[in-house]
Amino acid sequence: MILRHVTFDSARPYELATFWSKVTGWPVSDSGEPGDDEVLVEAPAPVPGMLFIAVPDAKTVKNRVHIDWQPTDHTRDEEVDRILTLGATIHEDHRRPDGRGWVTLLDPEGNEFCIERSQSEVTS
CATH class of the missing domain: 3.10.180.10 (2,3-Dihydroxybiphenyl 1,2-Dioxygenase, domain 1)
Structure with a gap:
C-alpha cells in the first residue's frame, strides 16, 4: 500500500492549492482550474500529492x-x-x-x- 494523497477539505480548492503550490514549489495539476471541486498539487515521487476537495462546511475546530x-x-x-x-x-x-x-x-x-x-x- 502507498500513501497517494493528503486530502484537505476546502471552501475554495483552486485558491488553496495555489497557496500550497507556492509554499512547496510543487505544481498545481494541469487539470486544475479556478472553480474546480478537486485540485491536485503534484509532489515529486514518492511523496504523496496534496488534494483539495470542495466541501460546503466551514472549518470549525482544530485539525486532528x-x-x-x-x-x-x-x-x-x-x-x-x-x-x-x-x-x-x-x-x-x-x-x-x-x-x-x-x-x-x-x-x-x-x-x-x-x-x-x-x-x-x-x-x-
Missing part, C-alpha cells in the same frame, strides 16, 4: 492531523517569513531562546501546519 515541514533551502525563521508573505498567519510560536522549537502556522483556510528547524540547524 497536520503536516510538519522541514525547510531544505532556508532556515526555519526564513521559511516562516516567506510563508507569511504568501498568506499564512502565525497560530502558535514555539521557538525557544536556544534556537530550538517550531512555529505553527495557519493556511488561508485555517488549516494548521508546522515549520521545524532545517536539517542544518538541527545538526549545527
